[in-house]
Amino acid sequence: MKLAILSVAPRAYSTQRLRTAALDRGHTVKVLNTLRFGIDLSGEEPDLQFRGKQLTDYDAILPRIGNSITYFGTAVVRQFEQMDVYTPNTSAGISNSRDKLRASQILSRHNVLMPATTFVRDRADVIPAIERVGGAPVVIKLLEGTQGIGVILAPDRKVAEAIIETLQSTKQNVLIQRFVKESKGRDIRALVVGDRVVAAMRRVAQGDEFRSNVHRGGSVEAVELDPEFEAAAVRSAQIMGLKVAGVDMLEGNDGPLVMEVNSSPGLEGIENATKLDIAGAIIDYIDNQVAFPQIDVRQRLSVSTGYGVAELAVHQDATIIGKAIGDSGLWEKDITVLTLHRGTQVIPNPRASTELEAEDRLLCFGNLEEMRSMIPARRKRGRKVKRLPKQPIHEG
Numbered sequence: 111m112k113l114a115i116l117s118v119a120p121r122a123y124s125t126q127r128l129r130t131a132a133l134d135r136g137h138t139v140k141v142l143n144t145l146r147f148g149i150d151l152s153g154e155e156p157d158l159q160f161r162g163k164q165l166t167d168y169d170a171i172l173p174r175i176g177n178s179i180t181y182f183g184t185a186v187v188r189q190f191e192q193m194d195v196y197t198p199n200t201s202a203g204i205s206n207s208r209d210k211l212r213a214s215q216i217l218s219r220h221n222v223l224m225p226a227t228t229f230v231r232d233r234a235d236v237i238p239a240i241e242r243v244g245g246a247p248v249v250i251k252l253l254e255g256t257q258g259i260g261v262i263l264a265p266d267r268k269v270a271e272a273i274i275e276t277l278q279s280t281k282q283n284v285l286i287q288r289f290v291k292e293s294k295g296r297d298i299r300a301l302v303v304g305d306r307v308v309a310a311m312r313r314v315a316q317g318d319e320f321r322s323n324v325h326r327g328g329s330v331e332a333v334e335l336d337p338e339f340e341a342a343a344v345r346s347a348q349i350m351g352l353k354v355a356g357v358d359m360l361e362g363n364d365g366p367l368v369m370e371v372n373s374s375p376g377l378e379g380i381e382n383a384t385k386l387d388i389a390g391a392i393i394d395y396i397d398n399q400v401a402f403p404q405i406d407v408r409q410r411l412s413v414s415t416g417y418g419v420a421e422l423a424v425h426q427d428a429t430i431i432g433k434a435i436g437d438s439g440l441w442e443k444d445i446t447v448l449t450l451h452r453g454t455q456v457i458p459n460p461r462a463s464t465e466l467e468a469e470d471r472l473l474c475f476g477n478l479e480e481m482r483s484m485i486p487a488r489r490k491r492g493r494k495v496k497r498l499p500k501q502p503i504h505e506g
């Protein structure tokens with residue numbers, strides 16, 4: 111395959127290792143400076159310029175987008191997606207994982223366990239927020255920190271309040287998170303490639319430091335992961351839309367607590383700790399997937415007017431309980447079931463013979479009008495836009 115590694119650090123260990131691994135396997139590989147792309151939107155088809163010239167064809171890209179260039183970098187990745195070039199990490203996945211709040215919101219929707227986290231804005235809400243996550247000491251985090259910078263342990267309520275106010279006064283948004291004391295300055299970094307963990311290490315913070323980042327002096331050792339840690343890591347990466355990811359987890363009393371999912375995990379620490387060829391595993395994975403360019407399914411499926419994707423819940427008293435999908439009448443209503451969620455299980459492409467149970471959730475593609483009639487009444491609004499009322503704003 112012909113692969114482009116998008117990176118502004120051609121000399122960095124990770125870039126060099128990925129490049130070497132690709133060359134060793136007989137691929138054509140170029141490291142392209144992410145910041146030298148030009149996104150062309152005027153032509154008939156989505157296109158890219160590189161260093162002022164038309165970019166040649168690539169089969170796949172491997173984005174290594176640093177924190178400081180997220181906006182431009184993800185725009186470049188998005189453009190490759192529009193051009194049907196395979197990328198293991200989608201632009202949406204990179205943006206979503208970059209922002210700690212956004213990532214937590216998405217993960218919590220899918221029952222991934224995380225340290226209790228809250229996000230507030232008004233100073234009057236700060237103290238109740240601290241109490242909600244279990245009281246001081248609490249961890250305060252900048253939304254877009256990395257390498258441990260912007261992660262602070264506040265010993266008591268007063269200090270926490272002062273830190274939060276200071277940061278907010280400089281227009282920085284912060285998360286308030288339960289301090290997971292039982293993890294004792296240690297965390298787990300699992301490297302996910304595709305649908306498995308290819309390597310894992312434990313990082314141990316130095317001295318009385320609680321942050322275990324290698325950049326904060328943390329030491330590393332290879333670990334054999336418990337299946338529940340593996341499952342949490344793979345699931346988190348999958349949910350974020352990342353096929354290459356470093357998932358950070360704390361060892362909580364009740365199992366793994368996912369802290370963050372990194373879309374450009376560093377390879378040096380983990381390759382040294384585990385002596386595994388992780389770069390090679392990443393390249394092999396991309397080579398296997400090249401035929402499947404990333405498609406923004408929701409966008410593509412919503413192109414036909416009146417059609418879209420929706421999740422239908424099978425309620426306790428629904429008449430389709432006990433019926434097979436094929437006999438449920440969905441197909442006649444122009445609705446196709448893409449996946450069936452049952453508890454924590456997900457059944458892709460469920461068979462027509464699959465019987466529906468109460469509490470099942472069906473991810474469907476179909477006629478929106480028909481699907482709307484099957485969603486229990488929540489918000490019903492007239493379709494016509496009404497006239498502005500005589501008294502547009504009420505007193506009090």
Ligand SMILES: Nc1ncnc2c1ncn2[C@@H]1O[C@H](COP(=O)(O)OP(=O)(O)O)[C@@H](O)[C@H]1O
Pocket residue numbers: 225249251255256257258259260261287288289290291293295296297315320321322323358360369370
């Ligand atoms: N809630 C927490 N409880 C205990 N330790 C934490 C908590 N959050 C972060 N840490 C420690 O701080 C480190 C950095 O936090 P993280 O959220 O991964 O930020 P960064 O993106 O800067 O790496 C983690 O690796 C972990 O060692």
Ligand SMILES: [Mg+2]
Pocket residue numbers: 257258323358370
């Ligand atoms: Mg981290």
